[in-house]
Amino acid sequence: MKFRAMPIFLSVIVSSVLLFGGWYIFQNQFVKKPIVEEISAMKGVKVDHITMGRDAVKLELKFSDPDKFAEQYKAVQKVVKEQTNGKKADIELNGENNALKNVWQQYEFSIAEAMDLHTYSRIPSVLATMKQQHNLKNASSYMDDQNVYIYLNDGKHPYYTVLPRYKEVIRNNG
Secondary structure, eight states, rough: OOOOOOHHHHHHHHHHHHHHHHHHHHIIIIIIHHHHHHTTSSSSSSEEEEOOSSSEEEEEEEEEOOOHHHHHHHHHHHHHHHTTTTTTTEEEEESOOOOHHHHHHHEEEEEEEEHTOTTTTHHHHOOOOOOOOHOSSEEEEOOOOOOEEEEEESSSSSEEEEEESSSSOOOOOO
């Protein structure tokens, strides 16, 4: 029996195009698009970029309302989890704002220490010091049962960060 190369080759090409093209269309039309539409419907949240990964969805977002930031952050996580059958949302909050990022990094250890020692009441005093020493327009925090939400603003640019209250402990039982 003689195999003909051209029909086999064309079958492989057509099958590959249909398989990967179908997957791409599904990801864009039935996963990515509904996520973007739901997040864009939230006032104060703007989607800059979204990338679908195997285990997580990476979102680059801009938040404009610091008072609703924690609520909107949780809502975005919920939307992603619902639309992707449980994938994790990796949310990138800030663009290239190096000035506020440097201010944050100077005080990050103090905040981490307060969180590790579960002395969360020290966080507002650290933020007040930060605000005073760097002439920030706003430095505030909000805490829920899962995260601590930090907001900084120098009058020109906002800076947001989310710190998990509980860290996952990895043990080597080997």
